[in-house]
Amino acid sequence: MQREKAKKNLIVVAMSILLLFLFSFIISGFPVYARSPVIVIQPGHSVGYDPGATNSSTGITEAAVNAAVAGKVATKLGQLGYTVYLTHPVAGCSVQSLLTNAEANSLSNVANAINKIKPDLAISVHHNSGGSSASGYEFYWSSYRDFDQEGVYEVSGLWAGDTAFRDSSPCWAAQESKVFASVLEKNFNGIGIDHRKTVERDDYVQAHVTCPSVLIEGGFISNPSESLLLASDAFQEKMSGRIVNSVSEYFGGATKDEKAPTADSITTPESPTTNAVFTVTANGVKDDLSGVSDVRVAIWSFENGQDDLRWYPAQNDGQGNWSAKIDIKDHNNEVGYYAAHFYAADNTGNDGFLGGVNVLVTVDGGIPEGISSKLLSSNQFKVHFKSSEKYSDVLFPVWSINNGQDDLIWYKGIRQTDGGYAVIVNNKDHGYDTGHYAVHAYGKDNHGKETLLGTTSINVPGMTAGSIV
Ligand SMILES: [Zn+2]
Known part of the structure; x- marks a missing residue:
């Protein structure tokens, strides 16, 4: 019995030493x-x-x-x-x-x-x-x-x-x-x-x-x-x-570079407009081991899905900030939100998503003749009717395409300094509907007669601008 017990103790000690030995490898x-x-x-x-x-x-x-x-x-x-x-x-x-x-x-x-x-x-x-x-x-x-x-x-x-x-x-x-x-x-x-x-x-x-x-x-x-x-x-x-x-x-180490580069932040440009060029930047791009080899950004406007998706190579400023210039004309001058998604590869070939931003592009310059609409934020837009004709009132029926005309509201246009009429529409008054809105403009003459002046539509993204890293 004694011998048997001694043998057991010996096995326990031997196992402990073996485990310690194995742990020392794992820890190192x-x-x-x-x-x-x-x-x-x-x-x-x-x-x-x-x-x-x-x-x-x-x-x-x-x-x-x-x-x-x-x-x-x-x-x-x-x-x-x-x-x-x-x-x-x-x-x-x-x-x-x-x-x-x-x-x-x-x-x-x-x-x-x-x-x-x-x-x-x-x-x-x-x-x-x-x-x-x-x-x-x-x-x-x-x-x-x-x-x-x-x-x-x-x-x-x-x-x-x-x-x-x-x-x-x-x-x-x-x-x-x-x-x-x-x-x-x-x-x-x-x-x-x-x-x-x-x-x-x-x-x-x-x-x-x-x-x-x-x-x-x-x-x-x-x-x-x-x-x-x-x-x-x-x-x-x-x-x-x-x-x-x-x-x-x-050394057979488990220390190979297996991680793609990372970025500290993605910079959103200042309110770009159509016909302009904006810059998006991935800041502080770094890689743990082999170094950053390549950064690129995919850009597309939310309008019509990814039909206008383009890849742009980003340039390093020497400090690890990688930028690309985007000409909005290359994206059909579409207004509304654009997605900018950065990807980076390291020198070992690890490739991954760095982060992205949603960039709001608004209409460039002055207000055109007739009916127009312009996104003010992700949930708001401004409808404008500009004409040399005079009306006693201009009315704007507005509804979201979602669920037909269930949310139809007739807005009364407010006289603008340019002689036109405008109204700001907030999607909270339309059940927070996103997507396309129909906008019509009716002019009322002195006899109360209403005439259809024009129609337009606008896409309300309902998204928030900024980093989605
Ligand atoms: Zn030498």
Whole structure:
């Protein structure tokens, strides 16, 4: 009995340990690692000490672009729960650094500092120099490590007279470097410039760190137009997102970008009128990981359903506010409410609804001759009859099409300063009916004789303007 009980206790203890072990995985979010992986990002070169490649026509320096991309990668990885270090500081990035900019001007300092904290991965961010039309990105990993001399052989290097070391029996970290390079290669696909090569090269940091490590050459600073692309925030967002996704994929993390972008608000334009152009804006559009790639807006007037639906690409003002200009003439100059529905995609292809607004478009300019009607709000409209003829009275029978003439009201027109007659109709006096209203105008002469002057109709949307995010 005693033995049996002891055995049971042992099973309970073993189960508890197993559960604790499983929980530690769940809490950390990384199924492969019991702790969050430690990652070091090296912004290649050092702002203020070594600019790296420089483009004399655009003035863009490699060190500045490297720092911007490295800072974004480090920040995003930190947000995902990784333990992240920069080898040296990036202006505006709060991620901790291992060295000062001055110290990081020595690559042996950089490799030693990385090895000291025993990270799980080190990434060097560089950009390339070559011809003025050279284009594309490259990944470098090293089979050779200075601490593993077994199997080392020498090949001719990249330049004449230069040699490089390789290892015929690469250590685990070197083999994993090749694996991570292939993950990067897969995730960079479609970034907008071409993949040139993924190759072995005994770059100093990659050949001297004890962890898996890849050097990224993100594109050519020496190419003027490519240097401008590489220096743009939009492309840096894209590249950093793809590096972060690669890290997540490499560690088997459940941290892939699976969410479409979001917006803080959608801005309604100031009372647009027919024949005008109005602007709709999705404010503060952002994406959690891979960055916003594309924002567009669908516009249609409520009149006749979505017959006039058009898609407009939205433009980023550089601050994450995306706008599109809508020419009401392209929507048959219809009055009443328009829907503006924004959608956005991120760089991983997640696409979703950002939010929308209903925009009230009213009639432009003066009042036309004869009978006309104009929406004043979602529930009110003004009927106007303008003529050079004089009447003792102008009467407006008004009813909603809904349920026939059950809500018919004869309104007496009020004399206007332009000599016409007008009345404001509120749909609360018509059972809050929405949809089309019939409006007729009758003129009464001095003998009390009534003459039909004209008819019109108007659509009362009954909707409220503003954001429906
Ligand atoms: Zn470089």
